[in-house]
Amino acid sequence: MTEKLFYKDVYQTEFTTKLVKADQDEGGRPFVVLEETAFYPTGGGQPHDKGSLNNVRVIDVEEVEGEIRHYVTLPIEEASPVNGVVDWSRRFDHMQQHTGQHILSAIMQDEFDMATVSFHLGKDTVSIDLDVESLSEETLHKVEQRVNEVIRENRFVETRWMTVDEANQYPLRKSLSVDEAVRLVIIPDIDYNGCGGTHPRSTGEVQMVKVLGWTRQKRNVRLEFVCGNRVLEQLEKKHSVLSGIKTQMKRPEEELEHEVSSLIKENKAKDKQLAEQTAQLLDYEARDLAASPQETGEVSIIKRVFENRTIKMLQDLGKKIVEQAPNGIVVLVSEQEEQLQFVLAQGSDIPGNMKEAAQQAMPLIEAKGGGKPGFVQGGGTKALKAEEFANRLKEAALETIK
Structure with a gap:
């Protein structure tokens, strides 16, 4: 068994010894076993030491089946002696x-x-x-x-x-x-x-x-x-952060907490106001879209393609439209930088199953999604142009209500 020098003198960081074994583990990591070592292996909640053996970095130390394995970045030749140096700052x-x-x-x-x-x-x-x-x-x-x-x-x-x-x-x-x-x-x-x-x-x-x-x-x-x-x-970390805040706010340290608290409250109020205004705009947009479908008849088709709208905005807008158009099918697609996102929904007077319709069209863009029979959302790649995918969703939806 390897003699554990770290138990004799915890302050010893350099030693010279003989190589007992050079091998690699199941994952191909090279390791060596020494006659004696000052390297502490992981154990008891304490991490292992690091350092070097013959100027090769030691990156891990473990005790496996009674032997202390020193995992190294490069294989060490079976030569004697082996010079070890433990990273003292880590120890x-x-x-x-x-x-x-x-x-x-x-x-x-x-x-x-x-x-x-x-x-x-x-x-x-x-x-x-x-x-x-x-x-x-x-x-x-x-x-x-x-x-x-x-x-x-x-x-x-x-x-x-x-x-x-x-x-x-x-x-x-x-x-x-x-x-x-x-x-x-x-x-x-x-x-x-x-x-x-x-x-x-x-x-x-x-x-x-x-x-x-x-x-x-x-x-x-x-x-x-x-x-x-x-x-x-x-x-030092906290001082650096505090100094950066003081530079931006131009306030004494003792006033910063109150100042930051005031800013947070102010931003929350602005966020709430913005959310209310956004909801109002979506109400207006939903009424406008419901009143001017692209196709009319027994079933109204309300189809729109947007750029860079979030899936949540599509969902909120879709819900508001079907409330205004009980005899409508809603197809909303948003083109993002690297993907397409969509909502497919139906009004309360429309038969069929939009979940089944979406499942027919989603493979076209390798999409994933889910929802209820009357309201589905998802997203996938840009394998098709946004307008073409919107048309495919519309066609699949019409098929399910025949």
Whole structure:
């Protein structure tokens, strides 16, 4: 088995070793197995390390059937020695985030009676799922303050291998799921947890924790946060956005929230007014189209081709027309940049089934659609010109009412 150097010294980023195996997995990805490695494989909610082996990039590390596979961008020749370099910035980031999670979960459980049920260390943020249904702002504020107190106390973080019986002598956060030797992460008086991840020597290296917010996940709450250098990255992102808003609005920071709120209310009012005016225009257009069909007789044909009208506009217009023309068949087609969209409808006095009619014409433009027997909508390619497809829809509709 590969010797795991990251358990001996988490700060070791360079090593020299021998190649044990060079192969590829079922998907054709080349990988190597080494006699020893400082590369941490994905596990326990923590992502893998990255870096290089003999200047070839290591893009993934997994433990598969007892062997640690280093997935590389190019095959590595079976030569000795192999020089490995771990990406320290990624490693240290994971150390900060994982240890911050230990502290946060411990405080949440011990001081607020909220147990962590899962943990995810993502690319930009970290999250834990808690067995509660909601969180108050007051609780979040208190938790964040307490966690940062523990970090500033610079408590020693110890990792120790021991038997399960020895580990059970400690006030463990949760019961152990292994029978063999277990690796215990100990933050005295704060956390005692079986964990295989990477951690710094002291809580001070976590630097700080910032809670970003929470969302409901079924019966749990997902709490999102960042630690250490990620706090500065989040601050920089927010500062950049805020600076851009200040440039546009020319207001002091303390007035921006009120200004943005006012703009949102104003835009909502304008959107509502615009929607009302659009509905009125569609009413006028529907009455005009219903009053001037292209073909008259026992069945009136109201057929129009438009450019760049949305499917919703076609639907709204079609519904208004059939209300005005109970003896009419309505064919509306809109030509978009890359597709045709349509509505096919019938008035209440018309027999037949427009759904069946549409199904006859839709293959002509490889269309997909649906609806009810009296009202169908859909869209497809521009295999036909819009006017020609509208005529095909009309013909199919007339066939169904014979």
